[in-house]
Amino acid sequence: MNGLDAPILPSSIAWGLLIAFSILWVALGWWLGRHNKTAEDHMLAGRNVGMALATATAMATWVTANTTMTAPQLALQLGVWGMLGYSLGALGLILFAPLARRIRELMPRGFTSGDFIRLRFGTFTWRVFLVVSLIYAFGWLVSMAMAGGVLINALAGIDYRVGMTVILTVCVIYTLLGGLRAVIGTDFIQTIIIIAGAAFIAWLTIDKVGFEAIHFNLMEERPELLSLLFPAAIMFLFNNLLFGVGEIFHSNVWWSRAFAFGRNVGFRAYLLGGLLWLPIPIVAGFIALATPALGINVPAADMVGPLVAAEVLGLTGAIVVFIVVFAALASSLDSLLAATSDLVTRDIYRGHIRPQASEQSQFRATKVIVVLLGLLTWLAASYRGSLPIIGSLAELLYFTGAFVASAIWPIVAGLYWQRANPQGAAWSMILGSGVGLASYFLIGFYVAALVGAAVSLAVMVLSTWLAPRPFDWDRLARDDVQPKGSPA
Amino acid sequence: MTVSTTALTLIVVAATLMATLTPILLLALFIRDWKKGCLW
Numbered sequence: 097m098n099g100l101d102a103p104i105l106p107s108s109i110a111w112g113l114l115i116a117f118s119i120l121w122v123a124l125g126w127w128l129g130r131h132n133k134t135a136e137d138h139m140l141a142g143r144n145v146g147m148a149l150a151t152a153t154a155m156a157t158w159v160t161a162n163t164t165m166t167a168p169q170l171a172l173q174l175g176v177w178g179m180l181g182y183s184l185g186a187l188g189l190i191l192f193a194p195l196a197r198r199i200r201e202l203m204p205r206g207f208t209s210g211d212f213i214r215l216r217f218g219t220f221t222w223r224v225f226l227v228v229s230l231i232y233a234f235g236w237l238v239s240m241a242m243a244g245g246v247l248i249n250a251l252a253g254i255d256y257r258v259g260m261t262v263i264l265t266v267c268v269i270y271t272l273l274g275g276l277r278a279v280i281g282t283d284f285i286q287t288i289i290i291i292a293g294a295a296f297i298a299w300l301t302i303d304k305v306g307f308e309a310i311h312f313n314l315m316e317e318r319p320e321l322l323s324l325l326f327p328a329a330i331m332f333l334f335n336n337l338l339f340g341v342g343e344i345f346h347s348n349v350w351w352s353r354a355f356a357f358g359r360n361v362g363f364r365a366y367l368l369g370g371l372l373w374l375p376i377p378i379v380a381g382f383i384a385l386a387t388p389a390l391g392i393n394v395p396a397a398d399m400v401g402p403l404v405a406a407e408v409l410g411l412t413g414a415i416v417v418f419i420v421v422f423a424a425l426a427s428s429l430d431s432l433l434a435a436t437s438d439l440v441t442r443d444i445y446r447g448h449i450r451p452q453a454s455e456q457s458q459f460r461a462t463k464v465i466v467v468l469l470g471l472l473t474w475l476a477a478s479y480r481g482s483l484p485i486i487g488s489l490a491e492l493l494y495f496t497g498a499f500v501a502s503a504i505w506p507i508v509a510g511l512y513w514q515r516a517n518p519q520g521a522a523w524s525m526i527l528g529s530g531v532g533l534a535s536y537f538l539i540g541f542y543v544a545a546l547v548g549a550a551v552s553l554a555v556m557v558l559s560t561w562l563a564p565r566p567f568d569w570d571r572l573a574r575d576d577v578q579p580k581g582s583p584a
Numbered sequence: 585m586t587v588s589t590t591a592l593t594l595i596v597v598a599a600t601l602m603a604t605l606t607p608i609l610l611l612a613l614f615i616r617d618w619k620k621g622c623l624w
Contacts, residue, residue, distance in 0.1 A: 176592070375603050382600075
């Protein structure tokens with residue numbers, strides 16, 4: 097599956113680590129969520145998350161398996177620009193900082209990104225947004241579950257479906273037990289594990305190989321990796337930047353945190369989280385540049401990180417990589433499960449099926465929806481390769497690029513442009529996604545996000561210029577976004 | 585035009601140093617929030 101002849105970690109040790117960390121996450125999830133009594137507790141962790149937990153959860157959620165595994169791959173393929181380009185993904189978090197403050201100010205009692213779109217742009221745009229947002233969320237969920245199975249198989253030789261099932265089940269259980277409080281609490285520990293593990297491997301690689309040897313061997317064997325004028329790498333840099341901004345701006349994963357963080361915490365937490373995230377792809381990616389100096393033959397580019405770690409550190413390196421990857425997968429999967437179940441509960445169940453649903457019935461519905469989402473994700477990830485779209489992680493992620501990028505401008509205009517046209521917002525998402533998808537199939541995966549964002553921007557600006565619709569910002573705070581049937 | 589050894593060293597050491605200090609900073613923030621009673 098990964099092109100490696102043998103796994104780098106004995107499966108007995110891998111099973112021991114899987115079981116130990118699974119017990120830890122589930123126990124923490126139960127403990128953190130034991131006082132949750134309402135849907136608001138479960139979905140937004142009491143709306144007063146402090147700076148430490150807020151910063152860590154922003155970082156942990158943005159550090160996915162892609163960051164820990166793809167950063168070394170990109171350094172190996174695109175050189176210095178590859179790891180620097182990946183680190184610019186931090187700009188998504190940094191640029192979201194002012195949006196998080198604005199969201200909290202405009203909607204102090206908001207629950208989801210769907211709440212905002214419904215109140216700001218009306219029902220039609222809300223429904224379009226839900227389609228875009230749910231396609232992306234489900235795509236990301238499936239890709240993370242697939243990544244779990246693939247990585248556990250590659251690292252330890254555990255069967256793909258078994259590994260994927262274990263990690264998905266663990267995340268479903270602790271999200272179910274503790275809601276966002278469990279997600280944020282475990283994210284804090286996972287962030288420390290991921291960053292400390294990546295830094296540990298980087299320092300030992302520096303110590304064992306040294307920069308002189310790395311530079312000399314690269315100049316001899318792969319000089320293009322040190323080039324500052326590597327066109328493919330520079331194109332990647334911009335594409336990655338746009339994709340990251342689109343992912344963060346529209347997704348309920350980040351909106352639910354903006355609602356959950358305490359007053360005046362959101363801006364500082366997203367800003368600090370972004371700044372602290374900036375070096376992670378460099379730290380995780382740089383070790384790939386040591387492969388010529390170490391004389392490692394890399395059979396599969398996406399396994400270069402674990403290979404170098406195992407070469408430099410032996411069994412300890414393999415164990416550290418396994419723990420870091422498990423933590424990175426769990427920190428993203430749990431956030432997605434929680435935020436997507438919130439969106440489905442608030443905007444589909446309460447918004448479309450049972451508008452009079454009480455606080456308690458929403459609380460129960462959220463839990464049922466987490467389980468259903470887990471099952472659907474498991475089904476889709478189990479049959480990867482059999483479905484037309486779900487081929488590989490990269491294909492799946494790039495496919496969602498058109499949807500993601502087309503939502504950037506409606507969100508920005510909705511938050512800051514008082515005269516933004518609501519119909520224009522809907523059509524900018526429809527046409528942006530449509531033309532972006534067409535370019536994905538007709539031109540190539542690398543243009544889907546770019547075309548989607550460009551079309552969406554043109555439609556948003558043109559529609560508002562031709563037919564401006566003034567909006568009263570106070571409506572967002574004034575209108576009832578509390579669950580219907582709950583006490584005022 | 586290639587990256588020199590010095591530039592590569594500076595970029596990677598700065599990033600690794602920052603990553604090393606991040607867990608310490610997060611723990612310090614955690615302790616501060618905990619003492620002030622504003623973790624959640």
